Amino acid sequence: MSLARLLTNSERPLFVVGSEKNAGKTATLNRIRAEARLEGLSGFGLCTAGWDGESSDHLTGDQKPKVTVFPNDLVLTTGDLLATAQARLELLWAGSLSGQAGRPVIGRCIRAGEVELVGPPTVAELGEALDRMTRLGARRVLVDGAADRKTPISAFPGAEVGLVFRPETGESVDDFARRVAQVVMLYQLPQYESPRPSGLRGEQVALGDGKTWTFHMPVDLDEESVQNGKLHTWLGGPLTLPLLDDLQDLGVKTIIVDDPSRLVLPSNRVNRGIEKGLSFQLGMRPSVSFVAVRCDGGKRRSLPPRETLKKLSDILAPIPVLDPWSVAPPLESASGGTP
C-alpha cells in the first residue's frame, strides 16, 4: 500500500491524534509526507493545535522530531520559531497579536528544512487558520496533534483523523490490540441522525427526541425528566465516568456526545454500557483515515512490530495500520480500502 495515498485520497483536513503525549504523531506525519514526497507530491498545509514547548520526549529522552517542510508546503508557525529554523518561508500572513511563542505566521516554504509548528490556542482560531491555509492554496491541511477535550474534532465538520498509539508499560500485544480496537470502536459509534440542539452549552444536557429538546443541568435531572429512557440525552460537554454512572442510574438509554474526543472515560466502560443496552451515538463521526502505532515506544513499552501490525490489521480491517519506523510494511485488509 502506498502511504502517500493516505494524503491524496481526500482534501479534508486530517488531524493526527495521539493516544497520549509523545505517542508518535510527528514521526507518523513525517513518514507519510516523506512517502508523498518520494512520489513528487508537495503543497500540503501543516499546522498544529497549541504548543507544548517541549523539545524532547519525556519518556525516552529522545529529541522530539521537528517537521521537515519542502518547497511549496504551507506552514503555520510563529516568527520567533522561524528565526531559528533551517527552512526559509515567504510569509503570506501574519497575525496582529503575538502569543507566548511569538507572532503567528503562515508561510510558503521556499527552502526545505526543519521547522517547529505552533498552533493557535483556541478552537475558533484553529478553524480560521485551517480556512486561511486552504484559501492560500494548501493541497490538504494536516494538523499535527490535538483533537482532544480542548480541541474537539466536532468543531471541524468533515475532518478526518489518523490515530496514533504507543504501547503502555508491560502491555502485551493482545492487550494493546484490544485497547486500540476499543478506541477505534469509539470513532465508529453510530452517528446521531439529527443536528446538535441549537444553543446547548458545555455544562448542559439536552433531553429530547431529535426534533425538540429541553436543556437541563445534570444535577437537575431525575427519572421523571428522562421519561424512563424514552428521551435521548445529548451532552453539551464530555461524558465522564461519574456522569455516565448518574445517567445510567436515571434510566437513560441513549447518550449522544459531540464526537469521540468527548468520551473521557475508559473505552471498556462504553463497551460495558453497550452490553447493558445503552446506545452511545456521535453528533459528528469523523472518518478514521489510518491507525499508526509506534511499536518501540520505550524500554518497557515495546512490542514486536510485525506481530503487532498483523494483529491490529486483522482486527481493524479495512483501516490501514502502520508503524512509522518499522521495516514491516504497512498493512491493510485484502479489500484495500479505507473506511
Add this chain to the structure above:
Amino acid sequence: MKFLDEFLDKDTSAYLGVAQTLGRFSPVSEAGKRQLRRLEVFVPGDEAELIEHHRRLKIALDLIEFNDEVYHRLRHLLREIPRIDEVWEQPWGQAEFALLTSFRYRHHQIRREIANTPELSSWLDLVAASELDQGLLGEPEGSRFYLADNRSQDLADVRRQIAEAQYWAENEENEIRLRLAKTYGLPQGAEQWVVDREDGELVRKLLSDTAVVLAAETVSSLRFAPKPSERLMDLRARLSALLQRERQIEASLYQGMEDRLREKETLWDAEAKKLVRLDMLLAMAEQSRTWKAVAPILSDPNVTLLEVEEGRHEPVREAVMAGGGEYVPLELHLASPVAILTGTNMGGKTVALQTAGWLQVIAQLGFLVPAKRFTTRLYSQVNASSTQPGRLGGLSEFGGEVERLARLLSLRHQGAMLLIDEPGRATHVKEGRALTQSVLDSLASSPSLSLVATHFDGLGGGGIAHFRMAGLKRDQVALWEKGRLDRRSPLHRLMDYRVLPVQEGAKVQSDALQVAELLGLETAVVERARELLKSKRG
C-alpha cells in the same frame, strides 16, 4: 467629541438598548472592532463636524447604492487588514515585516479603490506606499514578505552556498538511504528503521553494516539509523556554519530596515487610524441603509427642541414584529425643556422615552436615524433614571431610584437629555407625587431637555409640556368585553401607542383595572377593586 462611556452610563445604555444596537454594528477590520470599545460621540460644539460627517455618510451610502463592487472590495480589504498598533512595542523579525507588508499592501489597494471617489479620497488623504515603507518592503502590489537574495550580495552568496551544501548533503543522505533500502528492503521514507529481534538475519546484517548505527533497542526490536558518512558530516557542519552566517546577515539587514521604518511610526499609526475611520464610516452607512435612516436636522444649539416624526427604536421594532405585533413609530414635537408623559399602564410610556433617548444617542454617535424626520440639538450627555433596583446590595427599589435620580439631577445644568421613568412610584403616593413635582420644578429652569413618564395627576404647569399615550382602543375593548374578540387577544392589539399632546390641567387616564382584567386578573377581584374605587370617590 467625547467617548461613549463618558456620554452614557451603563444603566442608561442598558435601559435604552444601546449596547444591543452596537452589538450588531459591524466594522470589519480588527482595529475597527477594537474601536467599538471606545466609540466617540458628537457633543455640543461639534455641530459642524457632525454635518460634515453626514455629508461623508451620504457619499458612503452612494457608494453602496451605485458602486457596490468597489464597496465590497473595500470591505474585503478592510476585513483583511491587520492591526499594527502593537507592533512598535516589540522587537522585530520576519513576522513583523510581514505584518507591515500586509498592512501596506491593503492600504495601497484601498487608496487605489477610493481614487475614483474624490470626496473620500481627499478626506482620508492616504499617503503613497513608498512614503510609508520607503520601498523597503518590496513592490506595493506584493502582499508577501521574504528577505529576497537581491537585498544584499552577501545574502545572495551565502544562500547560494547553502543551496549547494543542502543539495550535496541531501544527495549524500539519499544515496546512503537508497543503498540501504535496496540492499535490505528497508522503507526509504522512514527516518529510522525498527526491526523485530525475530528478524535475526536482517538484524545481523544491519549490525555488521558500517553505514548503519544502532539508535535504540528494546526487548522486542532494534532501531537503526543511517550512519552519516564523513562527507555528510562535513557537509552538515558546513551547512550549519552557513545557516549561522545567513542568520547574521539577515539580522543585520532586518535591523537596518527596522531603524528606517521605525522613523515613520507616527505616519503608519496615522494611516491606520484613517483606515479605521473609513471602516467605521462604511459600517455606519451600511447600518443606516438597513434602517432606512435619515440625517438628523440640527436645531439652534441654544434652543431646546425635539421633533420626532415616525421615529423607530429599531431593536424594539424588531422585537415587536418578531412577536407578530404592529409597531407604532414615535411622533413627538417638543418645544419646551421639560415634558411629562402620562397614560394607561402598559400603554407605551417607557418605550416612548426609550425611543426618544435611543434616537438621540445614535444621532450623536454619528448614525443616521431611523425616522422620517428627526430634529434635535446635541447634548452633553444622555441619562436615564428608571425604577430598576440600584446596583448596591441592600437597596430597595426606592433606594435604587433615588440613587439614580440624584446622579441624573446633578447633570441638569450641563445641557443633558434626561429621561425619568415614573419617579416616586415606589413610595407613598402623596410623597411620590410631591417628589415628582419637585423634580420637575428643579428641571424647569435648567438648560437640559427632560422627559418624565408618570401616573401622577395634576403635575406640570409653568411651561411644562404634557403628553399622554393614546391608551386603550375603546371600541376594541368593547368588542373584547362582548366576547367578539379572542379572549386571549394580546394587549397590544387593544392598545393605541400614539403620543398625543394634552391640554394643561387635563386628567391623567390610567385604566389600571381595565388593563389588569385584560391581562387575566380574576374578574371578581377586578370588580371588587372597581367598587372600592367608586365608594371612595362617593
